[in-house]
Structure formats: structure tokens, C-alpha cells
Amino acid sequence: MKNQAYRMALLYDFYGDMLTDRQKEFYDLYYNEDLSLAEIAENYGITRQGVRDVIVRAEAVLTELEDKTGIIKRFHKMQEQFAQMETAVNAILQRNDQKWQDNELELQCNRIQELLAQLKQE
Structure with missing residues (x-):
């Protein structure tokens, strides 16, 4: 799990500016502030699944950018x-x-x- 968190932090550091403001915020809260999906959902008045969807989309954007550019590699x-x-x-x-x-x-x-x-x- 640590490797996944490190990878996600690197992706965010290199490509985070490409995310929407909401994606940045949820991604930061989840990976950097270590809040759970439920905690983020409660703070924003949305469902846990809604938070998860935003984070998964953000991960997909960041991963696709690295796959295409290879900058981190x-x-x-x-x-x-x-x-x-x-x-x-x-x-x-x-x-x-x-x-x-x-x-x-x-x-x-x-x-x-x-x-x-x-x-x-x-």
C-alpha cells in the first residue's frame, strides 16, 4: 500500500495541476491528509460513492498523463x-x-x- 501512496503522491506532484479543483481537493484530502471516503463525504455533504468516483477519475487522469508522457519515469x-x-x-x-x-x-x-x-x- 505504501508504494501505491508514494506513486499517487508522485503523480499528483507532477500532474496535479491538470485536475479540476474538486478533484485536487478530494485527492489531497484522501492521499495527503489521510481522510477516509466517509469523512470527505460527510464534510462535503455527498455520498461516499460520489467521493470515490471523483478520486478514481482523478487517478485515471494522472495515470493516463504519465502513460502518455513518461515524465516521472x-x-x-x-x-x-x-x-x-x-x-x-x-x-x-x-x-x-x-x-x-x-x-x-x-x-x-x-x-x-x-x-x-x-x-x-x-
């Missing part, structure tokens, strides 16, 4: 690639320290690390 792939680049740069720096002590090489590796840090924040 690409995001995870980029994060893995950033980590691999960081590992490679650290290995080069370590090798430089042990063998060459080349200041220019160290400077360029530091620049790559700065760029990677900037990319991770975006």
Missing part, C-alpha cells in the same frame, strides 16, 4: 544518471589526488559537481 532515470556521474567525478578526483595532483583537472571536476548540483535542484 524519465525523472527517475535522470536521477540515476546524475548519481552515476557524481560517482565517476568523485573517482576521477580521488585518482587525481593519488597520482597526478592536476589543479586544472580538479577545477573541472568541481565545475561538473556544481553543475550536477544545479541540475538536481531543477
Whole structure:
């Protein structure tokens, strides 16, 4: 269940703006505020089934967007690639320290690390 909640949170983070205001609100209450369908229904004066229908439609919209665009999948792939680049740069720096002590090489590796840090924040 935790994986499903994490997946739904990611979908909402990436595509939530594509939902209607009502879908956003119910989705947020259900997944982020951990309210039950019955609690949401009571607060809005509608049936539990009505709340469920709104949430299911929102899930379908978010899932369809990810299926079509693959943005989250690409995001995870980029994060893995950033980590691999960081590992490679650290290995080069370590090798430089042990063998060459080349200041220019160290400077360029530091620049790559700065760029990677900037990319991770975006």
C-alpha cells in the first residue's frame, strides 16, 4: 500500500495541476491528509460513492498523463544518471589526488559537481 501512496503522491506532484479543483481537493484530502471516503463525504455533504468516483477519475487522469508522457519515469532515470556521474567525478578526483595532483583537472571536476548540483535542484 505504501508504494501505491508514494506513486499517487508522485503523480499528483507532477500532474496535479491538470485536475479540476474538486478533484485536487478530494485527492489531497484522501492521499495527503489521510481522510477516509466517509469523512470527505460527510464534510462535503455527498455520498461516499460520489467521493470515490471523483478520486478514481482523478487517478485515471494522472495515470493516463504519465502513460502518455513518461515524465516521472524519465525523472527517475535522470536521477540515476546524475548519481552515476557524481560517482565517476568523485573517482576521477580521488585518482587525481593519488597520482597526478592536476589543479586544472580538479577545477573541472568541481565545475561538473556544481553543475550536477544545479541540475538536481531543477
